[in-house]
Amino acid sequence: MKIHTHDGYDATLESHPDQCPFCHRKITPIPLHGYTKDQRMQAFLLCPSSQCNSTFIAHFFRYGQSWNFDGKTSAGNLKEKEFSEKIEEISKSFTIIYNQSSFAEQNGLLEICGVGYRKALEFLIKDYSIANHSDQKDTIEKATLGNCIESYVTDNRIKGVAKRAVWLGNDETHYVRKWEGKNLEDLKKLIELTVHWIEMEALTKTFYEDMPG
Numbered sequence: 343m344k345i346h347t348h349d350g351y352d353a354t355l356e357s358h359p360d361q362c363p364f365c366h367r368k369i370t371p372i373p374l375h376g377y378t379k380d381q382r383m384q385a386f387l388l389c390p391s392s393q394c395n396s397t398f399i400a401h402f403f404r405y406g407q408s409w410n411f412d413g414k415t416s417a418g419n420l421k422e423k424e425f426s427e428k429i430e431e432i433s434k435s436f437t438i439i440y441n442q443s444s445f446a447e448q449n450g451l452l453e454i455c456g457v458g459y460r461k462a463l464e465f466l467i468k469d470y471s472i473a474n475h476s477d478q479k480d481t482i483e484k485a486t487l488g489n490c491i492e493s494y495v496t497d498n499r500i501k502g503v504a505k506r507a508v509w510l511g512n513d514e515t516h517y518v519r520k521w522e523g524k525n526l527e528d529l530k531k532l533i534e535l536t537v538h539w540i541e542m543e544a545l546t547k548t549f550y551e552d553m554p555g
């Protein structure tokens with residue numbers, strides 16, 4: 343695509359951002375104007391979606407006669423992860439802490455977002471345990487997360503996945519990493535699986551209660 347630059351040229355953009363930082367749709371941006379300096383270009387681009395039409399700046403570097411996108415754009419809206427009604431009902435705190443961690447991650451605060459995900463996981467599992475054992479609320483609140491999973495999570499699939507998520511979550515808070523080669527993406531996948539199993543169990547229970555056999 344071509345973009346008109348401040349010094350009167352039409353520059354060729356070999357690559358471009360493929361996602362709008364505001365609406366997060368996959369897009370081919372409309373080039374508005376480029377400003378070049380020292381082999382770098384700041385390009386003013388428009389999201390073509392009529393529901394969005396937001397403008398943003400993308401950064402390019404010179405490559406021979408043309409320009410390549412360097413992966414950076416000005417900030418737009420942070421992406422919020424939506425959880426099902428069931429999960430919101432079980433642990434509103436989990437959804438809030440998870441999204442705050444995700445905002446930290448989207449802002450590049452990679453050294454601290456893992457600690458946040460670990461905290462989100464603790465709220466999810468403890469609130470889920472309390473929902474199933476409301477008479478033992480105090481004990482559950484004070485228990486370590488590992489003990490809580492051992493004693494109160496009865497479904498073996500939730501137990502297996504949650505335990506592994508805690509192992510990786512603890513790695514995010516400790517000085518020495520125990521699970522080399524496992525990373526933030528693995529921790530997020532394990533949290534997602536935990537969410538998935540909890541939803542399945544909670545939904546199944548609703549049907550058993552509504553339609554006693």
Ligand SMILES: [Zn+2]
Pocket residue numbers: 362363364365366367389390391394395396
């Ligand atoms: Zn957009």
